[in-house]
Amino acid sequence: MTREQPRAIARRERILEAALAVFSRRGYRDAAMDEIAVEADTSKGGLYFHFPTKQALFLHLLDRMADLLMSRAEQAIAAEADPARQIDAALVVLRTFATHRALARLFLIDALSAGPEAHLKLMEVHQRFARLVARHLQAAIAAGAIAPLDTRLAGLAMFGAINEVVITWVLTGQPECLDDAYPELRAFLRRSVGLPEPSEAT
Amino acid sequence: MTREQPRAIARRERILEAALAVFSRRGYRDAAMDEIAVEADTSKGGLYFHFPTKQALFLHLLDRMADLLMSRAEQAIAAEADPARQIDAALVVLRTFATHRALARLFLIDALSAGPEAHLKLMEVHQRFARLVARHLQAAIAAGAIAPLDTRLAGLAMFGAINEVVITWVLTGQPECLDDAYPELRAFLRRSVGLPEPSEAT
Amino acid sequence: MTREQPRAIARRERILEAALAVFSRRGYRDAAMDEIAVEADTSKGGLYFHFPTKQALFLHLLDRMADLLMSRAEQAIAAEADPARQIDAALVVLRTFATHRALARLFLIDALSAGPEAHLKLMEVHQRFARLVARHLQAAIAAGAIAPLDTRLAGLAMFGAINEVVITWVLTGQPECLDDAYPELRAFLRRSVGLPEPSEAT
Amino acid sequence: MTREQPRAIARRERILEAALAVFSRRGYRDAAMDEIAVEADTSKGGLYFHFPTKQALFLHLLDRMADLLMSRAEQAIAAEADPARQIDAALVVLRTFATHRALARLFLIDALSAGPEAHLKLMEVHQRFARLVARHLQAAIAAGAIAPLDTRLAGLAMFGAINEVVITWVLTGQPECLDDAYPELRAFLRRSVGLPEPSEAT
DNA sequence: GATGAATGAGCTTTCATTCAT
DNA sequence: TATGAATGAAAGCTCATTCAT
Numbered sequence: 131m132t133r134e135q136p137r138a139i140a141r142r143e144r145i146l147e148a149a150l151a152v153f154s155r156r157g158y159r160d161a162a163m164d165e166i167a168v169e170a171d172t173s174k175g176g177l178y179f180h181f182p183t184k185q186a187l188f189l190h191l192l193d194r195m196a197d198l199l200m201s202r203a204e205q206a207i208a209a210e211a212d213p214a215r216q217i218d219a220a221l222v223v224l225r226t227f228a229t230h231r232a233l234a235r236l237f238l239i240d241a242l243s244a245g246p247e248a249h250l251k252l253m254e255v256h257q258r259f260a261r262l263v264a265r266h267l268q269a270a271i272a273a274g275a276i277a278p279l280d281t282r283l284a285g286l287a288m289f290g291a292i293n294e295v296v297i298t299w300v301l302t303g304q305p306e307c308l309d310d311a312y313p314e315l316r317a318f319l320r321r322s323v324g325l326p327e328p329s330e331a332t
Numbered sequence: 333m334t335r336e337q338p339r340a341i342a343r344r345e346r347i348l349e350a351a352l353a354v355f356s357r358r359g360y361r362d363a364a365m366d367e368i369a370v371e372a373d374t375s376k377g378g379l380y381f382h383f384p385t386k387q388a389l390f391l392h393l394l395d396r397m398a399d400l401l402m403s404r405a406e407q408a409i410a411a412e413a414d415p416a417r418q419i420d421a422a423l424v425v426l427r428t429f430a431t432h433r434a435l436a437r438l439f440l441i442d443a444l445s446a447g448p449e450a451h452l453k454l455m456e457v458h459q460r461f462a463r464l465v466a467r468h469l470q471a472a473i474a475a476g477a478i479a480p481l482d483t484r485l486a487g488l489a490m491f492g493a494i495n496e497v498v499i500t501w502v503l504t505g506q507p508e509c510l511d512d513a514y515p516e517l518r519a520f521l522r523r524s525v526g527l528p529e530p531s532e533a534t
Numbered sequence: 535m536t537r538e539q540p541r542a543i544a545r546r547e548r549i550l551e552a553a554l555a556v557f558s559r560r561g562y563r564d565a566a567m568d569e570i571a572v573e574a575d576t577s578k579g580g581l582y583f584h585f586p587t588k589q590a591l592f593l594h595l596l597d598r599m600a601d602l603l604m605s606r607a608e609q610a611i612a613a614e615a616d617p618a619r620q621i622d623a624a625l626v627v628l629r630t631f632a633t634h635r636a637l638a639r640l641f642l643i644d645a646l647s648a649g650p651e652a653h654l655k656l657m658e659v660h661q662r663f664a665r666l667v668a669r670h671l672q673a674a675i676a677a678g679a680i681a682p683l684d685t686r687l688a689g690l691a692m693f694g695a696i697n698e699v700v701i702t703w704v705l706t707g708q709p710e711c712l713d714d715a716y717p718e719l720r721a722f723l724r725r726s727v728g729l730p731e732p733s734e735a736t
Numbered sequence: 737m738t739r740e741q742p743r744a745i746a747r748r749e750r751i752l753e754a755a756l757a758v759f760s761r762r763g764y765r766d767a768a769m770d771e772i773a774v775e776a777d778t779s780k781g782g783l784y785f786h787f788p789t790k791q792a793l794f795l796h797l798l799d800r801m802a803d804l805l806m807s808r809a810e811q812a813i814a815a816e817a818d819p820a821r822q823i824d825a826a827l828v829v830l831r832t833f834a835t836h837r838a839l840a841r842l843f844l845i846d847a848l849s850a851g852p853e854a855h856l857k858l859m860e861v862h863q864r865f866a867r868l869v870a871r872h873l874q875a876a877i878a879a880g881a882i883a884p885l886d887t888r889l890a891g892l893a894m895f896g897a898i899n900e901v902v903i904t905w906v907l908t909g910q911p912e913c914l915d916d917a918y919p920e921l922r923a924f925l926r927r928s929v930g931l932p933e934p935s936e937a938t
Numbered sequence: 939g940a941t942g943a944a945t946g947a948g949c950t951t952t953c954a955t956t957c958a959t
Numbered sequence: 960t961a962t963g964a965a966t967g968a969a970a971g972c973t974c975a976t977t978c979a980t
Binding site: 701 | 765845846848849856859862863885886889890892893894895896897899900901903904907908917923924925927928929930
Binding site for chain 1: 964
């Protein structure tokens with residue numbers, strides 16, 4: 131009875147694209163549903179047919195972005211057999227955001243203007259990443275590559291370190307190119323879990 | 333000419349207290365100037381006599397909090413002669429927020445709902461801390477306690493790591509007591525700059 | 535040509551039932567066509583195929599209810615040969631509503647939220663009842679049971695008296711059981727047309 | 737601290753006048769706060785400064801009207817020494833509405849579109865009148881002018897009878913002049929409490 | 939210095955109705 | 960006939976800010 135019509139799926143997609151554009155342009159708070167509707171070439175009612183609230187629309191985008199980043203990180207890690215080097219893969223997040231400053235701003239900063247529900251969702255995202263890192267730290271420990279440590283906290287702290295560098299870049303523009311921070315940040319993260327300095331750069 | 337009258341100073345102070353209370357209670361966005369006025373036992377006009385905008389009022393509080401935290405951190409560091417241990421002092425921030433969850437939420441999370449100006453101010457605060465840490469890392473390097481490294485980035489990353497742990501605690505309540513994360517976080521931070529595991533706990 | 539198909543008739547009936555349920559539950563204004571559609575196990579489009587507007591759907595129910603009440607009243611009156619006692623029969627309306635509070639609320643109160651057209655329809659219903667009463671008052675006058683009077687106005691006023699008692703009960707819950715008001719209301723109505731107090735209760 | 741400024745009082749009054757005008761013109765539901773604001777020569781914010789919601793504004797008017805009618809009725813009754821004739825005084829309500837059809841429509845019909853709170857308030861008004869009548873019926877009984885009866889119910893029923901006549905007039909325009917119904921309605925009400933037909937008309 | 943009153947742009951959301959398929 | 964999707968016109972309400980007194 132509730133079969134999705136192709137037209138509806140397409141429209142829904144157009145709405146999400148438009149929402150991403152407008153949220154990026156204006157930030158969560160200053161993004162008006164009116165503008166999203168216009169950008170999606172539909173009506174306000176159409177928006178609300180597909181998404182019950184502005185926040186729900188935003189959270190949907192946040193979910194998507196999280197899934198995208200997670201799968202990228204997992205791919206990067208899967209492509210690397212050496213546990214010690216898998217750590218580097220976590221930095222793929224950095225790389226992704228490096229080329230999408232508006233996106234980074236939206237999901238790392240603006241998400242905190244979107245109310246308590248968004249806070250929780252954002253924390254989920256943070257924890258997904260932290261757990262991903264933690265999982266591979268455990269593998270590295272099991273493989274004897276690094277000494278035992280609290281992987282949960284280490285994952286969180288590593289994510290926080292990366293996050294801070296990205297946020298600083300987003301808000302202050304320093305360093306000019308986010309990639310410039312890559313080598314030192316990588317060294318920092320490796321040290322933080324007791325890995326030796328890598329002899330070769332990426 | 334316009335010498336500060338004691339009554340005005342007192343009122344200004346009362347407003348700041350009230351604002352802190354209301355902002356903590358409601359968050360930046362949901363804090364109404366009306367409520368602050370009532371809490372400060374004055375009128376809306378009175379508020380605007382002392383502070384030109386809601387944001388200015390908030391930024392003022394943010395400044396104060398930053399100064400307080402900085403001076404606490406500096407005191408803690410000054411009390412410690414051993415460069416290797418001064419690192420620990422940075423964690424005083426953690427300790428301070430550990431007992432003031434509402435404050436932590438306000439200045440670490442809500443500040444990002446307060447508009448671009450607040451973003452910048454918040455970044456300044458982050459960087460003040462990062463620089464403080466960096467300064468002492470340099471001293472540690474000079475003293476030969478740790479190997480050379482990019483102190484600017486390390487300071488930032490360390491701050492980010494601490495920040496993430498605090499934020500997670502604020503928003504998810506884990507760990508139940510923030511102090512529980514202290515030992516492992518300390519170990520993480522020491523490793524991250526190449527310091528050996530401390531033999532004794534705090 | 536467009537002979538009514540059994541399926542369509544059944545659906546129409548299901549819609550009316552669903553509408554009655556939802557209108558009763560929510561009141562006219564807060565009843566959403568969506569909810570009626572769901573309750574009728576059909577789609578919004580289906581609703582509008584059978585009824586052109588929300589109001590038309592409501593008016594249809596109002597008509598039905600009026601017919602039902604009228605025929606009940608007429609039956610009750612027909613069963614009573616004594617003109618003087620036929621008056622009592624008008625109170626069958628009271629009895630009917632006494633067991634259907636939600637219905638009473640819907641048709642006596644909510645109908646007034648349904649726009650001018652509903653006002654007129656409701657007035658028609660009132661007048662049908664008033665005329666029914668008037669008709670039997672005329673018979674009673676002709677039979678010499680009561681003295682001549684303006685039967686039109688008396689019918690209206692009697693209906694109004696009954697109506698007020700029902701409405702008060704619906705909205706305030708007093709008296710707890712509507713039937714409790716029956717004897718005194720009956721006495722009031724008999725007096726109002728110059729009938730003597732009945733020696734026996736109903 | 738919260739002293740009312742004269743200007744504010746005047747504005748509040750202007751708002752109430754404007755609201756009465758717009759509500760009368762459009763009915764409760766279709767009256768827009770925007771229009772009231774314009775009519776009151778103020779801003780929407782101004783409206784909401786003085787009245788928290790549209791409904792509250794309406795209820796305020798309803799209260800006022802009730803007070804006005806009550807005092808008129810009480811004056812009319814006080815001016816009449818004979819208990820048997822005080823009954824007539826209740827009909828002053830009829831007279832008042834007779835010259836203000838829009839008002840009658842607003843408070844007798846539209847009030848039922850204004851939500852449950854308005855229902856309750858309206859019932860209060862009905863009951864105030866019913867009790868006023870009941871009070872004087874009791875006096876009449878005590879004076880031996882009429883036989884004992886349930887004054888509460890009689891008051892309610894009498895009010896309902898009047899109400900129905902007024903409502904019918906408002907919605908159907910019959911009788912052309914509400915006053916035309918006066919003599920017969922008066923006779924109806926006198927009979928209903930066992931008073932003899934008056935020899936002279938009012 | 940201080941107050942209460944006033945402003946007004948702007949927001950999200952609702953929902954009866956219509957329409958393409 | 961029936962369905963899900965789309966429409967779009969309103970509507971009520973908020974609140975930082977300003978102003979007359």
